[in-house]
Amino acid sequence: MVISGGNRTIPDALPLFPKPPRRGVNGSIVLFGPPGAGKGTQASRMSKLTGKPQVSTGDMLRAAVAADTDLGREAKGYMDAGLLVPDEIIIGLISERLQQPDAESGLLLDGYPRTIIQAKSLDKIESVSAVVSIEVPDDAIVQRIVGRRMDPETGKIYHIEFNPPPAEAANRVVQRKDDNEETVRSRLSAYHEQTAPLANWYGERGVLLRINGNQGIEEVGDSIESALLELSGKDA
Numbered sequence: 001m002v003i004s005g006g007n008r009t010i011p012d013a014l015p016l017f018p019k020p021p022r023r024g025v026n027g028s029i030v031l032f033g034p035p036g037a038g039k040g041t042q043a044s045r046m047s048k049l050t051g052k053p054q055v056s057t058g059d060m061l062r063a064a065v066a067a068d069t070d071l072g073r074e075a076k077g078y079m080d081a082g083l084l085v086p087d088e089i090i091i092g093l094i095s096e097r098l099q100q101p102d103a104e105s106g107l108l109l110d111g112y113p114r115t116i117i118q119a120k121s122l123d124k125i126e127s128v129s130a131v132v133s134i135e136v137p138d139d140a141i142v143q144r145i146v147g148r149r150m151d152p153e154t155g156k157i158y159h160i161e162f163n164p165p166p167a168e169a170a171n172r173v174v175q176r177k178d179d180n181e182e183t184v185r186s187r188l189s190a191y192h193e194q195t196a197p198l199a200n201w202y203g204e205r206g207v208l209l210r211i212n213g214n215q216g217i218e219e220v221g222d223s224i225e226s227a228l229l230e231l232s233g234k235d236a
């Protein structure tokens, strides 16, 4: 199975933001929200829009588990149980990633930070220009997660009902091991207890962009795009 390792390639369209990026979106952008909110689904469009490489901590951890590295062995139990991987593991992973040359104009961070400790640690090494919070009520989450499928060849995310895979991919799509009803409940509690407080934390810093995630995939993308374009214009 091909796993992207958290570094999906940026499609060839030109980013809309001029280079070097304007001040309003100069640093990294965080994609924030409960499991299944649509972070991964929106990430490639946002990456195209901003020119920032997408980095998903979930993808990086799954790649480490698949490669059976020390880190992967350590993380696996937490992931299977729907718990957050300890901060020190994940902080090391992101700090290393931020030192790579393509991180110079910021990254699109999908699924990081997820605790206040992670956010404080990120604050010391990287400026966060925007936190895009995709808001979806809990009762819509279970259905999204249980129906999620991934194409191991392209890394694309589908949903059996809301975004079915095309015919040629239909029989190779896979379901993540942690995408079952029981684990979703633990992931949702971890989200409410450890991650949700970050919205206020970033709100107080004036970088939180609240997006209604309870609409169609295109509409969510359009809302994110307008919010980011407005931000880039505001400080230009």
Ligand code: ADP
Residues within 6 Å of the ligand: 033, 034, 035, 036, 037, 038, 039, 040, 041, 042, 144, 145, 147, 148, 149, 157, 158, 159, 160, 162, 163, 213, 214, 215, 216, 217, 218, 220
């Ligand atoms: P996250 O990365 O936040 O965990 P995903 O992007 O993987 O979430 O989306 C979770 C599931 O919900 C996927 O099956 C995806 O196809 C589906 N999905 C994403 N956005 C929407 C939406 N706006 N409406 C309906 N289903 C969606």
Ligand code: ADP
Residues within 6 Å of the ligand: 034, 035, 036, 039, 057, 058, 059, 061, 078, 079, 080, 082, 083, 084, 085, 086, 090, 110, 111, 112, 113, 114, 115, 118, 187
């Ligand atoms: P989702 O957003 O659909 O819950 P991810 O693919 O982002 O899933 O994450 C899968 C799992 O990887 C999480 O349930 C958690 O165990 C671990 N993980 C990912 N990112 C982090 C993080 N920033 N901090 C701690 N654990 C993480």
